[in-house]
Amino acid sequence: MSYIVLAINPGSTSTKVALYEEERPLLELSLSHPTEELARFANVIDQLDWRRGLILQALRDHDFDIHRLSAVIGRGGLIRPVPAGVYEVNSRMRYDLRNAQMKHACNLGGLLAAQIAHMAGPGIKAYIADPPVVDEMDDTARITGMPMCQRKPIFHALNQKATARLHCERAGLVYEESNLIVAHMGGGISVAAHRRGRVVDVNNALDGDGPFAPDRAGSIPSSELIKICFSGQYTREELLKYVSSKGGLVAYLGTNSVMEVMKRIKEGDNRARMMLDAMCYNVSKQIGAMAATLSGKVDAIILTGGISYNEPVVEYIREHCGFIAPIAVYPGENELESLVKNALVVLHGVITPKLYK
Known part of the structure; x- marks a missing residue:
């Protein structure tokens, strides 16, 4: 049947x-x-x-x-x-x-x-x-310097897990026995440490944690954010939108399309180049942090999500993170x-x- x-x-x-x-x-x-x-x-x-x-x-x-x-x-x-x-x-x-x-x-x-x-x-x-x-986070990964503000995972779990398993099938690995770093790069960006089948650490890709993304702010210096919150210039709702949908590339360049940013770069827009490089830099830094989570024992770094179709982004991350482990690219999401x-x-x-x- x-x-x-x-x-x-x-x-x-x-x-x-x-x-x-x-x-x-x-x-x-x-x-x-x-x-x-x-x-x-x-x-x-x-x-x-x-x-x-x-x-x-x-x-x-x-x-x-x-x-x-x-x-x-x-x-x-x-x-x-x-x-x-x-x-x-x-x-x-x-x-x-x-x-x-x-x-x-x-x-x-x-x-x-x-x-x-x-x-x-x-x-x-x-x-x-x-x-x-x-x-599936380790308890130590939840703890911050403020007991009332614990870290929590909200990320692209479906595509992260599926792409990790797909890579293991193709590479002759067993997911439950492998250490992987998976970076899903779309409207939001999540970078996770997969240790033997469990996502033991990952940034909150929706709610203000990790790399900034096409339309999300990522981690912000705490004191600066507090000052802005009490400046009287923004409402609570406006700032929450900066965190989850109006930050990142949108806030700097007015677009959440990496393809549009690439087009501007080809036309000589240096500001667009700087912002894209900054986003890639932040992703690379987060990958490095996840490598430390895995004690440097990483079988592969996997790049997925729609942004992975952009070769300059992939090459930037490869140049900065290729020393950690082999990099595999699975563009888009399945x-x-x-x-x-x-x-x-x-x-x-x-x-x-x-x-x-």
Whole structure:
């Protein structure tokens, strides 16, 4: 018996969906959401029914009957910290996704999966896998100089784990026996130390930690940030947006597109070159920190995410970090395929999904 899986990956301006029969892709779509349409909704969670309708219409347009589905799996959201793995979407998870303190489109993934699975018929289950809140950090990695401010992981866990395993398969390594540094470089940047199958340290790629990114501020000198907070020039909401969506390259150059920055550099824009170099410098420095976390015993450094398509970025990091370990590049993200694979190991009985509680 072959299984058909629908994977759903909601982002801030698009919803990506894919249909697979076993590991054979049947359909992959990216449903774009123009800014003017999104402006109708006060909150991300209010987009749930609208996005579900778009997905169902797209499937109908391609003559697919959802009653043929074996399972639906969505991108995980900002729920409570959990170990890595596949989770069945239950009522507790749905509640936490709807009421998540941090608002992000990824919170819609499990909810969309649950609703469409319910519509597909009895016995069709909804899952998520390796959500951004996967927490396998060493306890010492959490501690900062202020007891009331502990470090916590929010990162690209799904793509980090999937790309690490893919590299190990191709390099003849065993993920659970390897030491890897994985840098996912997209709108946010997460750099993680994978020690024998566990992400023992990683920066919070959403909430102000680690390298600055195309639209995120990364780590900021504490005293300077406190002064700005009490300057009266910015509201709380404005500063939070700097941290999570209006900082980084956007704050300096007015764009979060590295391709646009590269274009400006080719046209002789020295400021653009300096800011891109600074971002690469910060990524390289974070990779070096993760090498120390692994005591210098690193089997490979893996670069992934959309920014990895840019050869000058890769070469900058290679020049600064190549002495640590061999560098492997897996551009883009294969999150839909990764979601499907996670659903299939459940459907085939290889693993039992974990219980969210």
